[in-house]
Structure formats: C-alpha cells, structure tokens
Amino acid sequence: MENRSILLVSRPEGMPKPENFKLTTAAVPEIGTGEVLIRTIYLSVDPYMRGRMRGVKTYVDPFELGEVLTGGVIGKVIESNHEDFQPGDIVEGRLNWADHSVSDGANIRKIDPDLAPISTGIGVVGMPGLTAYFGLLDIGKPKKGETVVVSGAAGAVGSTVGQIAKIKGCHVVGIAGTEEKCAYLKDELAFDHVINYKTDDIRKKLKEYCPDGVDVYFDNVGGHISDEVLWRINYQARIVVCGQISAYNLQSADKGPRIQGQLIQKSALMKGFIVGDYMDQHNEGYEQLGKWVSEGSIKYRENIIEGLENAPDAFIGLFRGDNLGKQLVRVSEE
Structure with missing residues (x-):
C-alpha cells in the first residue's frame, strides 16, 4: 500500500497557486504502542490555513516547508494499538493531508455515524x-x-x-x-x-x-x-x-x-x-448543533471535491468563491 501526502513546498505570495504544493508518495506508516492508523475519508479545507502558510507564528504554529499539511480530517481506524479505539471506528481530528495518518489518540474523537452523515463532523457539527x-x-x-x-x-x-x-x-x-x-x-x-x-x-x-x-x-x-x-x-x-x-x-x-x-x-x-477559546465547551456545541441538524432546524450544503490530488485546488477555490457551503475533499469511500 502507498501513502500519498500533500506537502507545502513554497510560501504563497498573494493568491495560493498549484506550484506551492506537491503530491508525494511513501510507504504507509507503521503504528507503535498506543497508536492508531487512520484511513482518510474526508478532509477539510479552511481559510485559516492560508495564515499558517505565511511562516509566521500567530495563534497556531505555521506550516513548515517540505512538511505534510494538516487539517480537519474524518477517517476510519484500520489498525489500533490504543485501548480507546478499535478498527472500524470513525474519528475526526487534526491529521495529515494524506491517505493515512498515525495518531496517539490525543488529537482525535469518535464520530457516531448514526447521528448524522460523517462529513458533518468537519462541517456543521464540527x-x-x-x-x-x-x-x-x-x-x-x-x-x-x-x-x-x-x-x-x-x-x-x-x-x-x-x-x-x-x-x-x-x-x-x-x-x-x-x-x-x-x-x-x-x-x-x-x-x-x-x-x-x-x-x-x-x-x-x-x-x-x-x-x-x-x-x-x-x-x-x-x-x-x-x-x-x-x-x-x-x-x-x-x-x-x-x-x-x-x-x-x-x-x-x-x-x-x-x-x-x-x-x-x-x-x-x-x-x-x-x-x-471554547475548548472546554465543545461537547455542549456538538450536542446542540447535532440536535438542530437532526430536527431540521439547521440545514447545510457541502461542496465535495474528489481525490486527494485535488486538495490544493479545493483550497485555492475558497478564495475564488467556488464553494456554496462547506468545502470538502473526499479521499476515499466511506
């Protein structure tokens, strides 16, 4: 199995361009004690990521050149050495722009696929x-x-x-x-x-x-x-x-x-x-938003781009105004 990843290889000047990014391929990483291997299903592209590409620390560390980009991801656990996660679990977290990511469990949470479509975990209920x-x-x-x-x-x-x-x-x-x-x-x-x-x-x-x-x-x-x-x-x-x-x-x-x-x-x-700023209140927000979505009080749209290789263009599309609703990239099937 191969693991494709998206790297930031140069800092954008003005509007981001395709040449600021690079698709690379390596072996799927192996997991150690207390870790899980996650297959990416959806990844989120968000405007705040543009600030991280400047190379200046703000409220979050900048992206380093030559490193894999990270962002909001919905994925499935396919291997686990962590007692809280089992193969088949659907999770959301800040993970790599890649086919597969490794986590120690600290940066992921479980998603209940029966409550709402899993993509909402990085959208309206994310x-x-x-x-x-x-x-x-x-x-x-x-x-x-x-x-x-x-x-x-x-x-x-x-x-x-x-x-x-x-x-x-x-x-x-x-x-x-x-x-x-x-x-x-x-x-x-x-x-x-x-x-x-x-x-x-x-x-x-x-x-x-x-x-x-x-x-x-x-x-x-x-x-x-x-x-x-x-x-x-x-x-x-x-x-x-x-x-x-x-x-x-x-x-x-x-x-x-x-x-x-x-x-x-x-x-x-x-x-x-x-x-x-509201980290300790996130569960309250997830619960209320999920309730409103299930009741139909809140509706949502998703603009889904197919393929990890198209993630850079999906990101650039945010600044062209391409998206109606949440901009997502589908990396693999649910």
Missing part, C-alpha cells in the same frame, strides 16, 4: 459549526427582534450563524457573492434579506434591509463590506470578528476607516475570537 455557535451566542448574544448581519453568509460558518440567529428570533441579513448563493440563503435557509456584494449597492441595501440599524454583525470577510456594515451599527451593538478572508492574500497591509470613534459613540463591543 469546527465551522462550533465557530458559528460560540461566536454568535457568546459574543453576539442575539436577542429576539434584533437585526443580525452576516458576511460570507453562504460559507460553512456564515450559513450556520444566520440559521442560529433565526432560531433566536432575529431579523437576518446575509451578504454573499453570487446569485446562486443569495437564492440559497433566501429560499432554503430563510434569511430575511440577502445582499450580493458584487452587484448590489451595499450601502443602499443595508439602509433598506436594516432600517433600524444593525445590532449584531458577524464578520467573516473584513474589507470594504465590513466598512459599510460598521457605519450602521446601533447603540451597544456587538461585532463578532471571526475571519478576514478579503485580506488573507494581500501582499501589503490592509487599510480602511478608523472605527474607534464609532465604537465609542455607540458603546459597541468588537471582539475577535478563535474556536479554540
């Missing part, structure tokens, strides 16, 4: 879902009747944020970049209004759709979109800073309005976070 859940509910604290605006609303995080806000009785406005995405948010996910940032006058639409201002803004993109939303925040608004995908491929520092005065005038809260 890291993106937890990001939406804790960011909106703990920082955004939405109240019934309030107006919630979500940028990047058709992505894995944004689409979940909007649906949780609807569950809480809010007026929800989503911002996305294609008519297909806008139709999905409005017709299938029941967002109250949707703005196409590529074709609509954002300022005019925000005034129309948020006549009483914005109480909660869940920011996934930054840039000029967020500049427009922030000028409409209400007194004691909450701004949840989750991602800044508009700036991830910039080669010079991003520039924009200085908003401190606006925050003072409106007594507004602006807070950034990462899902790891």
Whole structure:
C-alpha cells in the first residue's frame, strides 16, 4: 500500500497557486504502542490555513516547508494499538493531508455515524459549526427582534450563524457573492434579506434591509463590506470578528476607516475570537448543533471535491468563491 501526502513546498505570495504544493508518495506508516492508523475519508479545507502558510507564528504554529499539511480530517481506524479505539471506528481530528495518518489518540474523537452523515463532523457539527455557535451566542448574544448581519453568509460558518440567529428570533441579513448563493440563503435557509456584494449597492441595501440599524454583525470577510456594515451599527451593538478572508492574500497591509470613534459613540463591543477559546465547551456545541441538524432546524450544503490530488485546488477555490457551503475533499469511500 502507498501513502500519498500533500506537502507545502513554497510560501504563497498573494493568491495560493498549484506550484506551492506537491503530491508525494511513501510507504504507509507503521503504528507503535498506543497508536492508531487512520484511513482518510474526508478532509477539510479552511481559510485559516492560508495564515499558517505565511511562516509566521500567530495563534497556531505555521506550516513548515517540505512538511505534510494538516487539517480537519474524518477517517476510519484500520489498525489500533490504543485501548480507546478499535478498527472500524470513525474519528475526526487534526491529521495529515494524506491517505493515512498515525495518531496517539490525543488529537482525535469518535464520530457516531448514526447521528448524522460523517462529513458533518468537519462541517456543521464540527469546527465551522462550533465557530458559528460560540461566536454568535457568546459574543453576539442575539436577542429576539434584533437585526443580525452576516458576511460570507453562504460559507460553512456564515450559513450556520444566520440559521442560529433565526432560531433566536432575529431579523437576518446575509451578504454573499453570487446569485446562486443569495437564492440559497433566501429560499432554503430563510434569511430575511440577502445582499450580493458584487452587484448590489451595499450601502443602499443595508439602509433598506436594516432600517433600524444593525445590532449584531458577524464578520467573516473584513474589507470594504465590513466598512459599510460598521457605519450602521446601533447603540451597544456587538461585532463578532471571526475571519478576514478579503485580506488573507494581500501582499501589503490592509487599510480602511478608523472605527474607534464609532465604537465609542455607540458603546459597541468588537471582539475577535478563535474556536479554540471554547475548548472546554465543545461537547455542549456538538450536542446542540447535532440536535438542530437532526430536527431540521439547521440545514447545510457541502461542496465535495474528489481525490486527494485535488486538495490544493479545493483550497485555492475558497478564495475564488467556488464553494456554496462547506468545502470538502473526499479521499476515499466511506
């Protein structure tokens, strides 16, 4: 058996390119005492990985050149020397972009395939879902009747944020970049209004759709979109800073309005976070998200790319706006 892996071989300058990555082949690794061998079924591609490619330490260590990339993976245990895992177990964890990975059990958790499709373990009932859940509910604290605006609303995080806000009785406005995405948010996910940032006058639409201002803004993109939303925040608004995908491929520092005065005038809260801040509460999030999905209160889409060799293009596709919902790569059959 061969084990294919995806390496980062050069640091992207601007938009990532296929030549930044390399597919290599080696023998399937052998496991030692207390370890398990996992066959990859799905792997997740996520925008935050772009920051790790810069070679600068932030809240997580950077990817090293010539090393195998890592990310969210759903896989099946095929060999085990660990008492807590048996062959056949479905697991989720931070593992290699490879056909097979070895784990000592510390970075994986079991997935119950009877509760929901296993792919949701790296989607709506995984890291993106937890990001939406804790960011909106703990920082955004939405109240019934309030107006919630979500940028990047058709992505894995944004689409979940909007649906949780609807569950809480809010007026929800989503911002996305294609008519297909806008139709999905409005017709299938029941967002109250949707703005196409590529074709609509954002300022005019925000005034129309948020006549009483914005109480909660869940920011996934930054840039000029967020500049427009922030000028409409209400007194004691909450701004949840989750991602800044508009700036991830910039080669010079991003520039924009200085908003401190606006925050003072409106007594507004602006807070950034990462899902790891809520590590000790993850089980609560998994349970509630799983319940909402099983009830049909939260719906989801997955954009599945076939083949490990296509993982780099799936990652680059995030920045082209290819995905509607969660971007996944299927490496092997379930």
